[in-house]
Amino acid sequence: MNTSIFVLFLMVTVCTKIEKPSEVLQTKTRPTKEIVIDSLKHPWSIAFLSEDEVLVSEKDGDLVKVNLISKEKRMIKGFPRDLTDSIRVITGGDNSGIFEVLLDPDFGNNKYVYLSYAAKRKGEGSTTKVVRAVLKKDSLTSIKTLLEAGPFTREYFHYGGGMTFGPDGKLYITIGERLYKEIDEPEMPIAQDITDKRGKIYRINPDGSIPDDNPDFGAIAVPGVYAIGIRAAQGITTHPETGEIWFSEHGTRQGDEVNMLKSGANYGWPIITTGGYRSKDYYPPKIEGAVFTDPIWYWQHTVAPTGLLFYTGDEFPEWKNDLLVPGLSRGSLWRFRIENKTIKSAEELFTDDRIRSRKIAQSPEGKLYLLTDEPNGKILRIKNNQ
Template sequence: MNKFIILICISIIGCKKNETPISVYSKTKPVKETIIDSLKHPWSMAFLSEDEVLVSEKDRDLLRVNLSSKKKKIIKGFPGDLTDSIRTVWRGDNSGIFEVLLHPDFKTNNQLYISYAAKKQGKGSATKVIRAILQNDSLTDIKTILEAGPFTREYFHYGGGMTFGSDGKLYITMGERLFREIDEPEIPIAQDLKDKRGKIYRLNYDGSVPDDNPDFGDGAVPGVFATGIRAAQGITIDPKTGNIWFTEHGTRQGDEVNQLKAGANYGWPIITTGGYRSRDYVPPTITDAIYTDPVWYWPHTVAPTGLLFYTGEEFPEWKNDLLVPGLSKGSLWRFNIENDTIKSAEELFIDDRVRSRKIAQSPKGKLYMLTDEDNGKIVRIKNNTLQN
């Protein structure tokens, strides 16, 4: 089966709301070039300049990496409550350092935000977000922005994705942390407004709650912007429209691409586009609940992660398209979007698969991808068409 036919088959079984998606096969020929290797399951990268980036590793360190000289330097001063990864003995451990995000005014204030799995003696771990100042390759003036307890011994679905909106607010994804649906309490975690997990938050730069956040009623967790989240990692802004999009992991299939709406309930675990890991699980009925459909979902497992709207010049055909990497199938998806509707989809690198954690763009528009491996890499994605 040739590549064109494979793309058609895959795109037809990907689904979007109200209409059948159109498969595309672009003339652009992207190729991969490894720039940096020997990273320990890298999760996120933030550009300090065209050549220097901060890279977070799930396995322990926050690094300053020079893409030209290949030199790496560990950032000192990370909080001492970072979890001790047990991935060496259990590959299912999802803990570590997650997103690193520069403050919009980083050039003047040196502030950045970091999400990670924090530990508490005898209780397990929880997702935590801090703000700090980067000074002389050390973190100083550390302040907790959000801590999504309770601390548990579940090592899954931390969330931790972050982005800034055009409204000047910080948006944070928070996973529900459970592995099996059968362990859900009577009111499922992602539906419980008193539980910090399974939500998306909208906060001011200092961690306070904006006055214009949705009102979820008495007793609701402060800062919640949307509910019904299982395991959202990637979140990004469309610079053309200002709308925010995020990816969502299903269990047995049901991975999604969603657009974030104020006060929306994305349904987990009451509704899902896939199945349940606990096959005998029957979700409760929540009276008067209104659920928001995904913009796109895959019936096969993709495990979509850190997404990006492409605004560079190297791939003219991709301008303003949404790029979504995946862990499970290890490829890269390109979605063409018009009026917040996905018009076409293309799966890239189907013959060169690797667990792909994050897609990022440099200040000058170069495209990079992080691979989630023991020997993790920063990969440059180049337009081979321009070189032929």
């Protein structure tokens, strides 16, 4: 039996908590990878200024403007000075640097760019920060802080930093809980503590103010919280037709997930998990009255899912409106067919050519691109070699 098909068969037979996919997808198209540009420092996100010109955030570098035709790269000036040091400088850091770069839906008129990154404070450590800036030529100007997810701590893990705009015009942001081991959780776990900014998903207005119709977590809850119980969510995206928001979540020992965002939901971490705990002696507390939301999908092996996308292009007709999810750990790309908010079938792509994959993105004309998470990071074009 083909190895990739066997892995998928095993996966769908052991995922018993969630409705099993009715079939394993086998595409008739022949996707191939083509290197567009390399020499990027762990690229994290990409935003299309036009079909041929993009902004790319480097986790271990800068915010750069890249021309996909001429291959020219230019650093964007004016990035906030509280950006953390390189991950090669911070001992034990696994995720410090620049994360998402996102254009405003009305970018053509207002030139607003939204950025998430690991911000530092002398003597205190770092935290996730989200700012809005005006892109003027090759510089950031008029920078405004929208969210600072303190406290600043010495843990350099699980910042989150994923962002998307919903059909309601609101900005949705993922913030990780920042811990590496569960044994370090306080009595009330961080992701369950409504007074702690970490381990949450936020919904804010583009100017940083809080929408009046956000869910009510109580008077003591931190402003802007939309969902809680988040461990290390990075990727977040909006379905182009339904407007539903989906996000990826990193587990510890297995337990990687794909979730659909619901107002006021509690995704359970660390009280419940589809995987295991790093700390064998950790026993989560019971929270009376808590109602948890199950994932739409979870893997029984480690994938480390990242920046996901609903495909709407024409180059791969069979993939229309399918969810594409890249992975860091196994370095593959997954395609999910969704019906009525349920994943019905799945295909793992490029099983013979694995590479740490950070973000899948689509150009204005529908071309597919993939960012690789490497010191010599690449932008790959995914083409249909039919």
